[in-house]
Amino acid sequence: xxxxxxxxxxxxxxxxxxxxxxxxxxxxxxxxxxxxxxxxxxxxxxxxxxxxxxxxxxxxxxxxxxxxxxxxxxxxxxxxxxxxxxxxxxxxxxxxxxxxxxxxxxxxxxxxxxxxxxxxxxxxxxxxxxxxxxxxxxxxxxxxxxxxxxxxxxxxxxxxxxxxxxxxxxxxxxxxxxxxxxxxxxxxxxxxxxxxxxxxxxxxxxxxxxxxxxxxxxxxxxxxxxxxxxxxxxxxxxxxxxxxxxxxxxxxxxxxxxxxxxxxxxxxxxxxxxxxxxxxxxxxxxxxxxxxxxxxxxxxxxxxxxxxxxxxxxxxxxxxxxxxxxxxxxxxxxxxxxxxxxxxxxxxxxxxxxxxxxxxxxxxxxxxxxxxxxxxxxxxxxxxxxxxxxxxxxxxxxxxxxxxxxxxxxxxxxxxxxxxxxxxxxxxxxxxxxxxxxxxxxxxxxxxxxxxxxxx
Amino acid sequence: xxxxxxxxxxxxxxxxxxxxxxxxxxxxxxxxxxxxxxxxxxxxxxxxxxxxxxxxxxxxxxxxxxxxxxxxxxxxxxxxxxxxxxxxxxxxxxxxxxxxxxxxxxxxxxxxxxxxxxxxxxxxxxxxxxxxxxxxxxxxxxxxxxxxxxxxxxxxxxxxxxxxxxxxxxxxxxxxxxxxxxxxxxxxxxxxxxxxxxxxxxxxxxxxxxxxxxxxxxxxxxxxxxxxxxxxxxxxxxxxxxxxxxxxxxxxxxxxxxxxxxxxxxxxxxxxxxxxxxxxxxxxxxxxxxxxxxxxxxxxxxxxxxxxxxxxxxxxxxxxxxxxxxxxxxxxxxxxxxxxxxxxxxxxxxxxxxxxxxxxxxxxxxxxxxxxxxxxxxxxxxxxxxxxxxxxxxxxxxxxxxxxxxxxxxxxxxxxxxxxxxxxxxxxxxxxxxxxxxxxxxxxxxxxxxxxxxxx
Numbered sequence: 001x002x003x004x005x006x007x008x009x010x011x012x013x014x015x016x017x018x019x020x021x022x023x024x025x026x027x028x029x030x031x032x033x034x035x036x037x038x039x040x041x042x043x044x045x046x047x048x049x050x051x052x053x054x055x056x057x058x059x060x061x062x063x064x065x066x067x068x069x070x071x072x073x074x075x076x077x078x079x080x081x082x083x084x085x086x087x088x089x090x091x092x093x094x095x096x097x098x099x100x101x102x103x104x105x106x107x108x109x110x111x112x113x114x115x116x117x118x119x120x121x122x123x124x125x126x127x128x129x130x131x132x133x134x135x136x137x138x139x140x141x142x143x144x145x146x147x148x149x150x151x152x153x154x155x156x157x158x159x160x161x162x163x164x165x166x167x168x169x170x171x172x173x174x175x176x177x178x179x180x181x182x183x184x185x186x187x188x189x190x191x192x193x194x195x196x197x198x199x200x201x202x203x204x205x206x207x208x209x210x211x212x213x214x215x216x217x218x219x220x221x222x223x224x225x226x227x228x229x230x231x232x233x234x235x236x237x238x239x240x241x242x243x244x245x246x247x248x249x250x251x252x253x254x255x256x257x258x259x260x261x262x263x264x265x266x267x268x269x270x271x272x273x274x275x276x277x278x279x280x281x282x283x284x285x286x287x288x289x290x291x292x293x294x295x296x297x298x299x300x301x302x303x304x305x306x307x308x309x310x311x312x313x314x315x316x317x318x319x320x321x322x323x324x325x326x327x328x329x330x331x332x333x334x335x336x337x338x339x340x341x342x343x344x345x346x347x348x349x350x351x352x353x354x355x356x357x358x359x360x361x362x363x364x365x366x367x368x369x370x371x372x373x374x375x376x377x378x379x380x381x382x383x384x385x386x387x388x389x390x391x392x393x394x395x396x397x398x399x400x401x402x403x404x405x406x407x408x409x410x411x412x413x414x415x416x417x418x419x420x421x422x423x424x425x426x427x428x429x430x431x432x433x434x435x436x437x438x439x440x441x442x443x444x445x446x447x448x449x450x451x452x453x454x455x456x
Numbered sequence: 457x458x459x460x461x462x463x464x465x466x467x468x469x470x471x472x473x474x475x476x477x478x479x480x481x482x483x484x485x486x487x488x489x490x491x492x493x494x495x496x497x498x499x500x501x502x503x504x505x506x507x508x509x510x511x512x513x514x515x516x517x518x519x520x521x522x523x524x525x526x527x528x529x530x531x532x533x534x535x536x537x538x539x540x541x542x543x544x545x546x547x548x549x550x551x552x553x554x555x556x557x558x559x560x561x562x563x564x565x566x567x568x569x570x571x572x573x574x575x576x577x578x579x580x581x582x583x584x585x586x587x588x589x590x591x592x593x594x595x596x597x598x599x600x601x602x603x604x605x606x607x608x609x610x611x612x613x614x615x616x617x618x619x620x621x622x623x624x625x626x627x628x629x630x631x632x633x634x635x636x637x638x639x640x641x642x643x644x645x646x647x648x649x650x651x652x653x654x655x656x657x658x659x660x661x662x663x664x665x666x667x668x669x670x671x672x673x674x675x676x677x678x679x680x681x682x683x684x685x686x687x688x689x690x691x692x693x694x695x696x697x698x699x700x701x702x703x704x705x706x707x708x709x710x711x712x713x714x715x716x717x718x719x720x721x722x723x724x725x726x727x728x729x730x731x732x733x734x735x736x737x738x739x740x741x742x743x744x745x746x747x748x749x750x751x752x753x754x755x756x757x758x759x760x761x762x763x764x765x766x767x768x769x770x771x772x773x774x775x776x777x778x779x780x781x782x783x784x785x786x787x788x789x790x791x792x793x794x795x796x797x798x799x800x801x802x803x804x805x806x807x808x809x810x811x812x813x814x815x816x817x818x819x820x821x822x823x824x825x826x827x828x829x830x831x832x833x834x835x836x837x838x839x840x841x842x843x844x845x846x847x848x849x850x851x852x853x854x855x856x857x858x859x860x861x862x863x864x865x866x867x868x869x870x871x872x873x874x875x876x877x878x879x880x881x882x883x884x885x886x887x888x889x890x891x892x893x894x895x896x897x898x899x900x901x902x903x904x905x906x907x908x909x910x911x912x
Contacts, residue, residue: 193649346560443899
């Protein structure tokens with residue numbers, strides 16, 4: 001952190017001119033994501049406009065051993081963009097063009113800085129949408145880098161399934177296309193999937209070819225509340241096990257509902273809720289909803305309240321997407337400590353009920369929400385990172401939660417990634433796998449300059 | 457090939473006893489897949505019974521610099537198991553146990569030697585099935601290694617989507633679990649997808665955790681013939697573009713139909729056909745079929761002929777799956793030269809019609825069949841590998857076909873893999889990507905002993 005990389009900075013300055021920023025305000029803005037992880041300023045922030053410019057930037061940094069941190073919107077949860085080793089932050093926000101859309105192939109190619117909402121705005125007229133929706137309006141590049149998902153994953157998959165091909169700048173500056181845009185291919189190692197989830201540690205994702213989906217003929221959203229959390233979770237499990245192609249099925253416990261009511265001015269009863277959405281033909285949607293309603297009733301659920309028109313549905317899902325902000329608003333000056341386990345669905349009820357018991361023991365209000373159709377849920381405490389006693393307590397809770405999930409065949413992170421926050425847990429989850437990952441990292445980035453200290 | 461690996465063989469013999477075979481007949485059986493690629497005998501064939509035994513075998517081979525070739529059922533198409541560098545063939549057929557099935561999670565874990573039909577037999581009572589279905593009754597390990605797919609991929613995906621986790625023996629003998637069995641995870645690099653499609657060049661896949669699917673409430677299959685090939689292809693494209701969740705939609709041109717009629721004793725009219733299958737609820741299946749029937753009619757298709765009961769459907773799909781054998785049966789003593797391009801669906805009609813014109817120019821009967829819902833099709837000539845003039849002619853045709861697909865944004869292989877047959881085309885398709893693949897290969901297998909000479 002003491003290095004000032006004088007030569008590198010001179011070369012970058014002559015390359016980028018006013019698109020290289022060393023002001024404290026801009027560096028501070030790029031020092032921390034939305035989590036509690038400690039901020040750390042990069043030496044400078046670059047704003048490239050093209051893939052070839054990213055390549056040139058990377059070559060300069062490599063020549064001068066300056067670390068590189070790719071940056072999307074800074075909305076992640078595991079400290080992945082915090083510059084603990086200093087270096088150059090590459091902010092992709094000026095690379096925000098939709099390069100190509102094919103309605104016939106239902107795919108598109110975008111630059112990494114395009115955000116998910118921007119893309120959906122762009123696509124709307126063409127009857128297609130891009131389903132992957134983390135809470136924030138994240139960039140497609142950042143979503144690919146963290147293997148993000150969201151509320152639609154139960155039906156449409158995660159970034160793992162959504163990305164057809166990437167253009168990546170390698171740590172040595174080479175520009176690499178990872179795949180053709182054919183729907184399937186058996187052409188060599190799956191470089192696309194290797195880079196999806198690599199969190200900037202293997203190169204800079206510059207362009208992404210994405211699979212799109214037709215906007216369904218009929219969409220309807222419903223909410224249903226339950227007396228008992230177990231009733232809500234069991235409804236989810238039975239829905240999935242019956243093979244109902246539900247598009248969204250989200251759990252919010254009563255603490256989460258309380259947070260949402262305050263933040264989004266809603267008036268849901270303070271009970272566990274399912275927020276659901278059905279996609280299909282008119283008949284298909286009705287058929288799906290009938291099955292789920294019957295399951296919910298058997299599990300003690302209320303009548304469904306429907307949100308049929310677009311405006312009501314958008315309000316419903318915006319409230320759900322804003323949960324992290326709602327949780328943070330529960331305490332002034334707090335930061336979010338978002339957990340992110342995912343377990344096989346057969347263990348979901350056990351895992352959630354044991355976690356709820358654990359939360360009671362900790363004695364702090366922590367919302368629990370989840371993309372439960374995938375077995376993924378978040379406990380989202382708002383913490384004061386400067387209170388060591390509280391942090392120790394939450395960290396111990398987090399450790400118990402992850403070990404519970406691992407013991408049930410689950411993972412320490414369903415969709416947020418490893419960053420700096422889960423390196424220890426990745427080693428617990430895949431002890432031999434981490435050794436293989438390190439071999440790959442060393443082969444592709446021998447000087448460890450691509451987002452050093454993250455993931456591994 | 458002149459090395460006899462005396463010390464390695466002694467150690468392997470004491471480890472495996474009669475499960476190490478050096479007889480010419482067994483080595484010959486393991487010298488060649490189902491393609492035209494020249495046979496090459498391994499020095500010996502091992503038949504391990506457990507993952508830890510595979511690990512011991514690999515350690516012995518590494519110590520003595522003996523190449524290793526993993527072997528499933530030998531039914532692949534690109535010479536991936538032919539032992540051009542000699543060495544030890546590891547035949548996984550004794551590792552044929554279904555280790556675990558969870559109906560609640562709709563997943564299972566199998567040893568690599570379990571075949572797809574064996575697995576589906578095992579699952580049938582539990583109301584689930586495994587959808588990936590290459591023509592042959594291949595092993596799950598081999599299917600994972602080649603990133604196989606088949607007729608159901610348009611709805612259920614390929615091995616890329618079907619595999620949740622792997623247990624792999626690395627080139628240094630370490631046993632590595634690549635992932636938890638959670639439905640989704642952002643835990644580090646996607647080692648699972650790296651090994652799916654690695655064709656035995658990065659290690660030996662020993663156990664596979666697979667995603668399963670509920671047997672649909674209703675299934676019906678239909679066939680429809682067309683006067684013009686273009687009408688059939690356009691029907692497919694429009695079906696996909698309308699988002700109909702069709703389970704199977706297979707194209708057979710009239711030459712393919714002729715081959716099927718002879719081999720499977722069927723009596724289809726000698727015209728281009730679509731073989732289709734619809735999965736869903738009773739109402740959903742009817743709705744899907746109505747849409748496709750309307751599209752087919754507009755494109756000059758015949759009335760649908762239905763296969764509703766299980767026996768008729770099985771006969772229909774067995775005839776389709778046997779196409780490679782049917783093509784081979786067109787000429788005595790012939791071998792199969794199966795091509796395997798896949799293009800974005802918007803270019804499928806162009807690609808198929810230009811290819812048909814090219815076939816006419818070559819003047820040889822070549823069946824054309826395809827998983828056209830994915831943009832993937834095969835031209836399957838039966839060749840005489842000992843006729844250099846004919847082989848040169850077919851190889852030139854193959855090169856034109858692949859360059860046509862690449863120029864349309866497609867891939868040289870949709871599902872067969874690279875093996876030895878497509879190395880040159882992989883370099884054309886992903887010139888920079890191949891360099892990255894080589895870095896990974898060298899990092900994980902520095903002595904180049906895992907299936908050397910394949911893929912890269």
